[in-house]
Amino acid sequence: MGSTAFVQVDAFTDVPFGGNPAAVIVLEGPADDAWMQSVALEMNLSETAFCHPSAAVDGEWDLRWFTPTTEVDLCGHATLATAHVLASEHGVTGEMALHTRSGRLAAEVVEGGIRLDFPADEVTHVPATPEMATALGRQVVAAGRGLTDLVVELRSASDVRSCIPDMGLLAGLADRGVIITAAAEVGAAAEVVSRVFAPNVGIPEDPVTGSAHTTLAVWWAPRLGSAFPAEQVSARGGRIHVELLGDRVHLTGRAVTVARGMLLA
Numbered sequence: 001m002g003s004t005a006f007v008q009v010d011a012f013t014d015v016p017f018g019g020n021p022a023a024v025i026v027l028e029g030p031a032d033d034a035w036m037q038s039v040a041l042e043m044n045l046s047e048t049a050f051c052h053p054s055a056a057v058d059g060e061w062d063l064r065w066f067t068p069t070t071e072v073d074l075c076g077h078a079t080l081a082t083a084h085v086l087a088s089e090h091g092v093t094g095e096m097a098l099h100t101r102s103g104r105l106a107a108e109v110v111e112g113g114i115r116l117d118f119p120a121d122e123v124t125h126v127p128a129t130p131e132m133a134t135a136l137g138r139q140v141v142a143a144g145r146g147l148t149d150l151v152v153e154l155r156s157a158s159d160v161r162s163c164i165p166d167m168g169l170l171a172g173l174a175d176r177g178v179i180i181t182a183a184a185e186v187g188a189a190a191e192v193v194s195r196v197f198a199p200n201v202g203i204p205e206d207p208v209t210g211s212a213h214t215t216l217a218v219w220w221a222p223r224l225g226s227a228f229p230a231e232q233v234s235a236r237g238g239r240i241h242v243e244l245l246g247d248r249v250h251l252t253g254r255a256v257t258v259a260r261g262m263l264l265a
Helices: 033-043 076-090 130-136 157-162 212-224
Strands: 004-011 020-026 047-053 061-066 096-100 103-110 113-119 124-126 140-145 149-154 177-183 192-198 203-206 227-232 238-245 248-253 255-263
Touching (some): 020 033, 033 047, 076 096, 076 113, 076 248, 157 192, 177 212, 192 212, 212 227
Antiparallel strands (some): 103 113, 124 140
């Protein structure tokens, strides 16, 4: 390919160098899979997003996401980053319809940031096992399985923050990733804290994971109500407002452009 512009965006934050960085590449049409995977490896971010106008529906977009090692079915922060780029760099207004491997998603600039409309995960409670506790080095309160991730509730926000998992053991617990979570400290701005580890897709720890909050929405809503603020307490950190609406989840957050560049290959 010839030269191709990219934008790097920090998602789920209003502070540069916080949140989760994603590269966004807006194309005129579909690109070669191998090229997109090579670009994602070159970017070396947790995800690189590729989007182009949909050939099927006028005014809508096709969107795909790649980690440095594989294509993924759903990615929240790179979707937020894509919507930010479409709005700020390409003048797109109103609801942005995005056709993906997880079906039709939507994004819209609203008061308080960008709101994503995602499918809610399907979560089944499973027994807490010694293998989970050993991999995390923490006592496990409860656990559940979503479509791709394992969610593990720990005793406290402090346990979530201080956890240093065994990545080799962790990789055997879930297809994609392991979400650890707990209620936030009393008086905190968020009601829920979490961290996400996904060594099976080349991401030891993801800074802020929108898709994980489609699982956390289902996990916490019976106790907290359908809407709550959440914080992912990775080193970079990020905040997401979560709202469960039947079989959909609204995720709202902010994003900041931090770099623009040009691919020459």
